Amino acid sequence: MATNLKPEPDSKSDAPPSYRAITAESTTSLELPKPLQSKWSWVLSNKKRARATVLSCIRDLVTTKKITPSSESVTQIANACAAALPHAEFLNLLQSLNIEGHTALYWAILSGRLEVLLAFTKFISMWLYICASDLRLACMATNNHALFMQMDLRRYIGRTSKPFCRRVSILISYLSADDAPLRRSLDYPPDDVKVQLKEGDGLNGHKFVVLFRFKMCQKRLRILKDVSTEFVAAGMQSSPSVYSSCGYNNTNTYRTYMVVPYLYGASGEMACGDGSF
C-alpha cells in the first residue's frame, strides 16, 4: 500500500499545506506522534524546507526518547522521508554529519534504536567513508561487535592498501567488496569472528577471547598473500594513569578497542606495518 507523500509542485506562496495531496493512507493512517505529524505536514507544504524538516523528523526519531513509534510506523516514516527528497539528496542527508557532528545513524546506534537504523540503512547500497567511519565509531562506543559484523563495517587491511594507514578515497573499500571476487571464485562463506568477554579472569578482571575462522585460509594466503579482519572488543585498560581523562565507556578503566589481526606472506623486502605502532 503505497503512500503518496511527495510534495506537490511548487506553489506561488508559502500557503499552508495542501492536505489534498495527502492520501487517506498518509499521515493519519501512520498514527504518528503529534510532533512528527505536524512536521510532516510542513514537509508537504514547503518544498524548499523539505530537507531541513526531514532531517528534523529523523533527528526526533533517533534522539528523542519521548517519541517511540512502532516498528511499522518507523518504516513508514522512513519511506515517507525518502519519498520527500530526491534519492541522492536523501542519501546525502543520511550519511552527513548533521546531528551534533554525527550522522543520524550514529545516534540510532547509540540510543539503541535499531529498528530506526534498519529502516534507514535499507536505502543505502554503499557507505560513504565519512558515514562508515561514524558507524564504526558508534559500534565501538557501544561495544557492539555483532552490529559491526552485521553491517559489514570491517575494512580490508592488506598489502596493497598499506596496512594500518588511513585511505584517502571517498568511497572506502570494505572487506566484503575487496574479498568478493575471490569469494565468488572459491565459493567460501564470509569469515566468522566471535568475541567473548571473560570477566573475573586474570589480573585486571576483564579479558576477551576472539575466535576467527578464516575460511580457505591457506588458499587465500597463496592467492591474495594476506588475510585480515577487524573486530570490536572491550577490555581493561592497562595503563589508566596515561589516558584516564577520555573514555568511550562509562568508566575510565574499561575501554573498547577495534583490533586488526593480519596474516601475510613474508619476504625479505617486505616491511608491512613495521614501526607503524
Add this chain to the structure above:
Amino acid sequence: MGPQGKWRAEMGLSEHSLPACPDVIFLIEARGGTSVHRSIRLDFKMERSGYKLLAPEK
C-alpha cells in the same frame, strides 16, 4: 606462503581506538582437511617489543 615460505602475523588498533597496552596470545589452528593439525602459539607482549603503548592507525 610467502616467497620464502614464511608468513607473518601482525596485530594493530584501528582508527578511533584508544591506545592500549595489549597482552595477547595468538593461537593459530588448522581446521578441516585430513592432515594432522598443529597449533601455533604466538605471544604479543608490549614489554618485549620495547614500546610502551599500542596506538591506533593514523
